[in-house]
Amino acid sequence: MRLSTLRISIFILALGFVALWAINQKEHATLTPNLTDKPLELYHWSATQSTTWEISRDQPEKQTAMQAATWHYNETTKLSQFTHPIITLTSPKAVTIIRSQTGKTLNDEAIQLSGDVQITQYALDSLTDNTKNTNPSTTLNTQTLTYNANQAELLSRDTITLTQTGSVTTGVGLHADLESGQYQLMSNVKSTYQPNKTDEFSTP
DSSP states (O other), rough: OOOEEEEOOOOOOOHHHHEEEEHHHHHHHHHHHOOOGGGGSSSEEEEEEEEEEEEEESSSOOOOEEEEEEEEEETTTTTTEESSEEEEEESSEEEEEEEEEEEEEEOOOOOEEEEEEEEEEEEHHHHHHHTOSSSSSSEEEEEEEETTTTEEEEEEEEEEEEEEETTTEEEEEEEEEETTTEEEEEEEEEEEEOOHHHHHTTOO
């Protein structure tokens, strides 16, 4: 009989320890977040206020510079993400500046830009001329754009507003060749002619 009472006492004591351990683990779990629930790191390294340059060996007059407020890179997925990127393309004939709110690129290939995308292109002779005409020869506005550096082309499926000297053209979809300076709007193209004030008020 004493042996049964002793076994019951040990069993009750063991249950008490198990209960205390369970309560302690529950409180510890509420105070310490579960590591499996923590989101994975989205990038392996980052930089702020960064600038990179690319100069062609065969054509040193062609240069590409890219600035970004922040630059995040994931080594596993080869994904780069930018905020407020500014891409400056310099060629013998023109300087082209591309801006947007955000951007990303996969495997260091085409750059996908989004949010208030703006492209301004300046004729190089206008920047070096004594008249110092700093007005861009071409300005393009849209919401999303893909820049392919290898092909020197711009692609978009969104609404495009293209402003050139004396005219404003709108359309949907874009294919542009930066080497030739040709911009092709794909559909719903409408143009408005805007004469210069100097031409409007000039007298014969």
